[in-house]
Amino acid sequence: MAFAVEFDNVSTVGLQSSPVASALAGxxxxxxxxxxxxxxxxxxxEEADKDTKTLDYVNSILKKERDIEFSSRPLETSMFQVDNIQMAYVFYENGLEVNVMYTINDSKKRAVGFKLSExxxxxxxxxxxxxxxRQKSKLAGSIRGSFFVIKNEY
Incomplete structure (x- = not known):
């Protein structure tokens, strides 16, 4: 079931199984x-097990670019396009968020980001x-993040 995320009313819906559910919700x-x-x-x-397309997309980039396969269970996903940027998100049970920002017409502006819940x-x-x-967030507390640039076409 799809869930519109509110930022003025933080909810742990869909993330309850995470040991850091509140921080991940933030x-x-x-x-x-x-x-x-x-x-x-x-x-x-939406629930990750109902969105294999997004999971397969993110997993293929992680595997091909850096030989990364996460053992934590994916809980939620999202994939959409704004302007000329294809974006994909996966939220994992351990509190990790992986996001892919893939600019359609500019190969120099493509990256995978990692954010760790407090x-x-x-x-x-x-x-x-x-x-x-580290960055501070009123909603998420202290976020630790990193990224790498995508080199191939997807």
């Missing part, structure tokens, strides 16, 4: 606020491979 709400403010886009997520450890799949910068 991270998801933070993304919703960003998308609304930057692109006037309503952020809608209170979670760096997943073993990312340990030592990325440096994480």
């Amino acid at each position: 991270l998801r709400a933070n993304e919703a606020r960003y998308l609304k403010n930057k692109y006037n886009h309503e952020f809608v997520v 209170g979670m450890e760096v997943p073993k799949e990312l340990e030592g491979k990325f440096k994480f910068a």
